[in-house]
Amino acid sequence: NAGVTQTPKFRVLKTGQSMTLLCAQDMNHEYMYWYRQDPGMGLRLIHYSVGEGTTAKGEVPDGYNVSRLKKQNFLLGLESAAPSQTSVYFCASSYPRVYGYTFGSGTRLTVV
């Protein structure tokens, strides 16, 4: 039972490049989330999804896009990466009403 799997684990981008982070869960969870974690800032919600085909903005959505074409996958895209997007990105999933999130192991992204 893999839980929540994030790929890639590490990535270095140049300013202006684009990339997609993939999150996959095998627990049949309805809800999925993307957070970023920065030193001294805690976990901040970027976007989330309450079901297949639906997405919504979180606390810090600018510069990111998401898609949830399949229930088990939640993709986070950066169209034109900026140094301010250097961070550790975590995906999480849960059942409705949030009985507890299951987190992935994170993607460490550096934009130079």
Add this chain to the structure above:
Amino acid sequence: EDQVTQSPEALRLQEGESSSLNCSYTVSGLRGLFWYRQDPGKGPEFLFTLYSAGEEKEKERLKATLTKKESFLHITAPKPEDSATYLCAVNGNNRLAFGKGNQVVVIP
């Protein structure tokens, strides 16, 4: 807007020295308060959920309590393997809002 404040930011304990971590919160309609443990380079790992004032939950050397304004995570006789960052989060609108964490180091 839901807000979570954790204190102290960092804590160094001698092995066996019990202590408590504080999580104060403001939320419009609490639907659960969560504690997570995070080890360096890893994702947060779920510890406890508390739903109503007066509720307590325990797991090994950890005990979480909840009042109407704050939660405490008590660490009893800690061991070096309890070293981690402990995150508190509240569910006020079907989304979790996290505090910045309590970084705990237990010295042998």
